[in-house]
Amino acid sequence: MPAPSRQTTLSLDLEGTSRHVKGFTSTQWRIIDLTPGDTGPWVLTLQLFLTERAAYRFNLEAGTPRLFVHCGESSATPDPLAITASQDVAAAWLDGEQQVLEVEMPLAVQAWIEAYLVRHGEAPDEGRKKKRQGAGRAREHSA
Secondary structure, three states, rough: OOOOOOOEEEEEEEEEEEEEEEEEEEEEEEEEEEEEOOOOEEEEEEEEHHHHHHHHHHOOOOOOOEEEEEEEEEOOOOOOOOEOOOHHHHHHHHHOHHHHHHHHOOHHHHHHHHHHHHHHOOOOOOOOOOOOOOOOOOOOOOO
């Protein structure tokens, strides 16, 4: 049986809807189509990383697993640049005031990520490490 690939190509399409609130007009963007392959208006490569295994597992165990698409600056028309299955990566994009759209993860992608986790193992349990008493603190010395 071949090893699961670390990347797959996904196509997506976006739709903008104008919203009027208190005299202001804004456009709300959403992903209207996400399919495997390279046939859509935007084509992105979903790549999996060993360091993100815990985030992938967390996402898969959520009620509705999601994919997150980085679409450039939050004030600009979306220009899909990257896609991830890691909420941690998506949060970092949002911290940088970038536009992030999310979409329900297709079952085929869920199965692909699950196979990746089976192949490469779950992320090690990092837990909390016990520090030695006084470690990392300046100690007072009597002279």
